Amino acid sequence: MDFQDYSIIIIGAGPAGLSLATALARRAKAAGAAKKVALVSPVWPVEWVNNFGVWQDELAFDEELLACVSHTYTQPQIILPSEQRPRALGRTYVKVDNAAMSSLFVRRFEEADGVKLVGKVTSVRHDSLWSTVELRSDAEGAPRNLRAHLVIDATGNEPRFVRRQPGTNPGYQIAYGVHARVKSAPKGWLSSMRLMDWRSAAGASADVDGLNEKPSFLYGMQLSEDEVFVEETSLVARPGMLMEELQQRLERRLKREGVVLDEPLACERCVIPMGHNLPDFSQRTLGYGGAASMVHPATGYQVAGALSRAPDVAHCLMDLIEKDGFRGMALSSRAWKVVWPEEARLKRELYMYGMELLLGMGLRELDAFYQAFFEWPDHLWQGYLSDQLSHTQLMEAMALMLVRLKGRHKLELIKPAWVSSENRGHLVRGVFQGALNSVLGVMNDRV
Ligand SMILES: Cc1cc2nc3c(=O)[nH]c(=O)nc-3n(C[C@H](O)[C@H](O)[C@H](O)COP(=O)(O)OP(=O)(O)OC[C@H]3O[C@@H](n4cnc5c(N)ncnc54)[C@H](O)[C@@H]3O)c2cc1C
Numbered sequence: 422m423d424f425q426d427y428s429i430i431i432i433g434a435g436p437a438g439l440s441l442a443t444a445l446a447r448r449a450k451a452a453g454a455a456k457k458v459a460l461v462s463p464v465w466p467v468e469w470v471n472n473f474g475v476w477q478d479e480l481a482f483d484e485e486l487l488a489c490v491s492h493t494y495t496q497p498q499i500i501l502p503s504e505q506r507p508r509a510l511g512r513t514y515v516k517v518d519n520a521a522m523s524s525l526f527v528r529r530f531e532e533a534d535g536v537k538l539v540g541k542v543t544s545v546r547h548d549s550l551w552s553t554v555e556l557r558s559d560a561e562g563a564p565r566n567l568r569a570h571l572v573i574d575a576t577g578n579e580p581r582f583v584r585r586q587p588g589t590n591p592g593y594q595i596a597y598g599v600h601a602r603v604k605s606a607p608k609g610w611l612s613s614m615r616l617m618d619w620r621s622a623a624g625a626s627a628d629v630d631g632l633n634e635k636p637s638f639l640y641g642m643q644l645s646e647d648e649v650f651v652e653e654t655s656l657v658a659r660p661g662m663l664m665e666e667l668q669q670r671l672e673r674r675l676k677r678e679g680v681v682l683d684e685p686l687a688c689e690r691c692v693i694p695m696g697h698n699l700p701d702f703s704q705r706t707l708g709y710g711g712a713a714s715m716v717h718p719a720t721g722y723q724v725a726g727a728l729s730r731a732p733d734v735a736h737c738l739m740d741l742i743e744k745d746g747f748r749g750m751a752l753s754s755r756a757w758k759v760v761w762p763e764e765a766r767l768k769r770e771l772y773m774y775g776m777e778l779l780l781g782m783g784l785r786e787l788d789a790f791y792q793a794f795f796e797w798p799d800h801l802w803q804g805y806l807s808d809q810l811s812h813t814q815l816m817e818a819m820a821l822m823l824v825r826l827k828g829r830h831k832l833e834l835i836k837p838a839w840v841s842s843e844n845r846g847h848l849v850r851g852v853f854q855g856a857l858n859s860v861l862g863v864m865n866d867r868v
Contacts, residue, residue: 425565425566425567426456426551426567426568426569427456427457427458427569427570428445428454428455428456428457428571428739428743429445429449429459429569429571429572429738430459430460430461430554430567430571430572430573431445431458431459431461432542432554432572432573432574432575432576432581432582433461433577433710433712434461434462434575435467435469435576435577435711436473436522436710436724436728437711437727437731438460438462438573438576439460439467439523439530440728440731441573441575441709441710441727441735442460442526442530442575443533444734444735445735445738446458446529446533446534447533447735448735448738448739449534449743450533450534452739452743454742456570457535459536459567460535460536460537460538461538461540461541461542461554461556462538462539463539463541465527465539466523466524467523467527469522470519472516472600472652473516473517473519474514474516474642475515475722475724475725476512476514476515477490477493477512477513477514479725479728479729479807480725482729485525486728488521489518489522489525490515491516491518492516492642492643492644493513493515494513494515494516494613494614495513496509496614497509497614497616498510498613498614498616499616499617499618500615500617500618500619500620501619502619502620502621503792507615508795511799512803514616516644517724539558539560540557540565541557541558542581543557543564545582547706547749549748549749550749551568552568552570552571552572552706553566553567554568554569554572570742570748570752571707571738571742572706572707574706574709574713575708575710575711575712577710577712578693578694578711578712578716580711580712582712583701583704583706583712584701584704585697585699585714586698586700586701587698588698589698590696590698591659591694591696591697592658592694592695592696593658593661593662593693593695594655594661594693594695594721595655595658595662595663595667595691595692595693596640596652596654596690597652597653597667597668597671597688597690597691598650598651598671598688598691599650599687599688599689600648600649600650600685600686600687600688600689601648601649601683601684601685601686602647602648602683602686603681603682604681605680606678606679606680606681607679607680610678610679611641611649611651612643614641615641615642617638617639617791618639618640619638619784619787619788620639622639622653622674623670623673623677624677634784635655635658635662636655636656636782636783636787637653637655637656637670639652639674640652651671651682652689652691653668653670653671655667656779657696657719657721657780659780664690693716695718695719695776696718696773696777697714697716699761699766699769700712700713700714702754702757704753705750705753706753707753707760709727710723713760715727717772718769718772718776719772719775719776719779720806722806725807734759734760737759738759741759764811764855764858767850767851768815769851770846770847770850770855771815771819771852771855772808773847774837774844774848774851777844778790778833778836778837781833781836781837786830789830789833790822790826790830790833793821793822793826793830797821797822797825800814801814804818813859816852816855816856
């Protein structure tokens with residue numbers, strides 16, 4: 422069989438695959454690696470179709486990335502039903518310019534001698550030293566076999582080649598959004614971006630989707646003088662909320678606010694699994710991004726984390742191959758520890774508990790929860806949302822929540838542990854194993 426050999430092959434050029442492939446190609450070039458890095462995508466130029474939003478400071482590690490945004494919102498708001506006035510969050514939020522950001526990565530990838538492969542990977546096989554992918558493309562009739570020391574699956578939230586640990590039972594963030602021109606609206610409507618407007622879509626006195634229904638919020642931003650993007654979002658539910666219900670809520674909400682939109686220029690039907698089990702770390706194919714369950718279990722965000730971690734992850738992976746000479750399963754098991762180091766695994770137990778907490782909350786409880794949450798010191802709530810807290814800081818934040826919540830809302834915090842042994846497991850591992858590891862100083866066993 423005719424093989425072509427690479428150092429690493431990445432499958433999928435979404436934000437996770439493209440950013441990691443770029444960082445790997447740069448690292449390979451800097452290290453003078455004998456073999457190149459290849460990235461497989463069904464189409465070139467790559468197409469990122471989702472509306473991505475991130476906190477501006479999450480891109481601050483790379484000035485050129487920081488410039489790849491289409492809109493900047495300096496005072497995004499959160500609106501809670503019990504508070505009449507919006508809270509300005511004082512942390513700048515940006516909408517990613519998908520074309521600009523993906524082109525920047527592709528240019529960097531090419532400059533670093535990365536190899537762009539067009540097609541779909543249909544299988545991945547392994548022997549003791551090499552991993553072989555079969556690549557099919559419409560242009561070339563017969564499939565091609567390509568070999569690499571390491572294959573990385575970055576095919577998104579429902580990965581094609583990476584297995585998860587058994588028994589996965591995610592919650593779902595579901596959102597229905599439209600990009601449309603505004604026909605008529607009250608003066609100043611959406612002049613500030615609404616990150617989460619938790620007021621009921623049908624108004625405070627309505628019982629249609631009021632306090633007893635699964636909660637949803639409005640995520641809305643102005644795109645130009647007369648264009649907006651508005652999205653009715655269910656933060657997390659199991660099973661996920663129906664898209665049609667969210668569409669109806671959005672229509673009711675806009676009507677209640679006296680807003681009339683033209684026919685949508687585009688619609689977004691967003692489904693994000695949250696809290697999928699971690700990958701099976703005994704497998705040879707590595708995962709990254711959604712494929713490696715890197716979506717934040719309590720927020721549904723993932724993009725900024727994948728982008729910002731890519732240079733560091735690439736550095737470690739290239740060192741494993743080029744400097745240390747690892748191959749086969751020895752390489753993969755170390756590589757999994759780079760993607761999911763011990764501290765991240767233990768923090769994730771706590772985020773999983775956070776997700777279960779949200780799953781059990783009605784609007785009243787969410788209202789109390791977010792009041793307390795946004796009163797944490799800035800570095801704690803910001804770090805929680807961006808997964809930038811250390812395990813110790815995360816524990817500090819949780820303790821603060823216990824102190825700040827009042828009355829029966831305190832009990833809500835322990836409800837998930839009360840109702841399910843799985844949730845107790847998240848808490849016990851996250852709190853006690855985490856604390857023990859911190860004391861013993863064995864948190865960062867990365868490689
Ligand atoms: C509508 C929507 C909006 C979202 N908004 C945000 C947001 O604002 N902020 C945020 O942080 N997260 C957001 N998310 C969550 C998450 O970050 C995204 O799902 C993100 O796209 C995941 O990135 P990824 O690179 O892991 O996978 P994907 O973006 O799904 O990319 C996977 C790539 O793999 C390719 N592929 C698949 N199979 C093969 C194959 N066999 N061979 C070759 N290539 C293949 C696909 O073509 C695709 O390009 C959103 C998700 C959705 C669905």
